[in-house]
Amino acid sequence: LTKSQPAPYPPGPKPKFLIGNALDIPSVKSSKVYVEWEKKYNSKILHAEALGNHILVLNSLEDADELLEKRSKNYSDRPHIPLVKILGWEFNISLMQFDDVWRLHRKICQQNFRKGASEEYDPVHVSKVNDFLVDLLSTPNSNLETNIKKLSIAIPLASMYGYHLESLDDPCVIAAEKSASEGGNLLITATYVNAFPFLGRLPTWVPFAKASRIAEEVRKNTKEMMRIPTEKIKKLMAEGKASPSLVTSMLERKFSSGITAEEEATIENIAYTVYGAASGTTTASMATFFHLMSKHRDIQRKAQAEIDEVVGTKRLPGYEDRPRLPYIEAIYREVMRIAAPLPLSVPHATLEDDIYKGYFIPKGTTVAMNHDPEKYTDPDAFKPERFFDASGKLNDDGRILAYGFGRRVCVGQHVASSIMWLVIVSVLACFDIGAPEDDDGNELPINEDYEEVGIVRYKINLGCSVKARSRDTAQLVTNLRME
Numbered sequence: 001l002t003k004s005q006p007a008p009y010p011p012g013p014k015p016k017f018l019i020g021n022a023l024d025i026p027s028v029k030s031s032k033v034y035v036e037w038e039k040k041y042n043s044k045i046l047h048a049e050a051l052g053n054h055i056l057v058l059n060s061l062e063d064a065d066e067l068l069e070k071r072s073k074n075y076s077d078r079p080h081i082p083l084v085k086i087l088g089w090e091f092n093i094s095l096m097q098f099d100d101v102w103r104l105h106r107k108i109c110q111q112n113f114r115k116g117a118s119e120e121y122d123p124v125h126v127s128k129v130n131d132f133l134v135d136l137l138s139t140p141n142s143n144l145e146t147n148i149k150k151l152s153i154a155i156p157l158a159s160m161y162g163y164h165l166e167s168l169d170d171p172c173v174i175a176a177e178k179s180a181s182e183g184g185n186l187l188i189t190a191t192y193v194n195a196f197p198f199l200g201r202l203p204t205w206v207p208f209a210k211a212s213r214i215a216e217e218v219r220k221n222t223k224e225m226m227r228i229p230t231e232k233i234k235k236l237m238a239e240g241k242a243s244p245s246l247v248t249s250m251l252e253r254k255f256s257s258g259i260t261a262e263e264e265a266t267i268e269n270i271a272y273t274v275y276g277a278a279s280g281t282t283t284a285s286m287a288t289f290f291h292l293m294s295k296h297r298d299i300q301r302k303a304q305a306e307i308d309e310v311v312g313t314k315r316l317p318g319y320e321d322r323p324r325l326p327y328i329e330a331i332y333r334e335v336m337r338i339a340a341p342l343p344l345s346v347p348h349a350t351l352e353d354d355i356y357k358g359y360f361i362p363k364g365t366t367v368a369m370n371h372d373p374e375k376y377t378d379p380d381a382f383k384p385e386r387f388f389d390a391s392g393k394l395n396d397d398g399r400i401l402a403y404g405f406g407r408r409v410c411v412g413q414h415v416a417s418s419i420m421w422l423v424i425v426s427v428l429a430c431f432d433i434g435a436p437e438d439d440d441g442n443e444l445p446i447n448e449d450y451e452e453v454g455i456v457r458y459k460i461n462l463g464c465s466v467k468a469r470s471r472d473t474a475q476l477v478t479n480l481r482m483e
């Protein structure tokens, strides 16, 4: 210990000469690796270090709450990643430092997305989920992943810009995909792959010219992704045809009463951020929902019985039914619990040195929160029943840990909840989800693979069969097409 290190670091792999733990820090399946570290080092608080950069991994909810909630003033920064600027991603609120620029963005997000205000977006959710139901009925099952992705992107584009997506071949989507996948790879490579110490520099083992060419491409595509919907909405407004959206109402205020340039830029940044923040996460959660339903048909039947009893089969469920559908609520909580789309959340960072449980946590430490296996018994089992008390009433454990912690907790969680709930209830009302089938209708094994892309974990090879529950429900969906 030295004067600048007043207590030991938390347990973790032994650092190697010069490179520290650079080779130990996992770049894939990190969540699982950190659970192995917990057993190996007999600690739920873990530490790794490489060339002066520290990572703290919290494997218990108690520690995450203590540090990220109670000491949130110190634990709400994000890691400083110069590459963010190189990629042109400074607009992204999730990556911003804990400063006044972030505070203004967060405040405006809260005004728009808090409970009570987020209902503004419910009509968009209903309209896009209805389109999704029509797609499910009319396109073959092999298109399920495409349909989910389209819905997850159509919602933020419509609610942020009034931009109505026809297909995934849309130029805005293509630009956004390229920007996210190439930029994400570069960011992850530079940040994690044996290279935590080089945080944010272009990865050194990728030839510099190649890395800077990729960065340039990312910047170009990011600009395109921003330009296309903004220009389109301005054109629609000029023609008097724009639908209500966050950006439309900002532009209306700009032209009527005037707003500051700072406010205008902030709202544009929010819209761009939400596109990315909402689409990947909801794609991942919706795919998990379909996957789990194909495996647990008993749970599906129970949910459908609840919908039939409360809503009947003559209309689709709506938000007004939510309080009367506790089993659907429990399914929503359980889908979000069992496979959080961001298994390590988005890393936080400390602003100051800290001492916790006798361990030293230096300023600038990157903090990753892991899924706590002990918070729920039998954590790998899909059991909506765990959210009911002994008298059969839905319990009050409505906190969704998948939305993160403290002052950086997902600012869109009420919007996300409204989207996920509506998808779950609408799909269950209209369709039976089963295992994949061959051409003769024989059931095939259900694939269990998940893949991590950057910090997001996706269900891949989703191969469910999706069939209308009855002629009545098929008719309900067909009627939507006419509306």
Ligand code: HEM
Pocket (backbone or CB within 6 Å): 093, 094, 095, 096, 106, 109, 113, 273, 274, 277, 278, 281, 282, 285, 340, 341, 342, 345, 346, 347, 348, 402, 403, 404, 405, 406, 407, 408, 409, 410, 411, 412, 413, 415, 416, 420
């Ligand atoms: C299933 C859906 C979603 C999940 C699981 C999810 C999860 C998360 C998580 C884990 C974080 C980081 C929290 C932390 O740092 O502790 C986050 C941040 C964020 N989310 Fe979500 N999210 C979802 C949907 C949405 C939606 C629909 C929106 C917008 C309407 C949104 C907007 C944001 C923003 C802006 C941030 C950055 C907050 C900040 O850094 O201050 N998210 N989300």
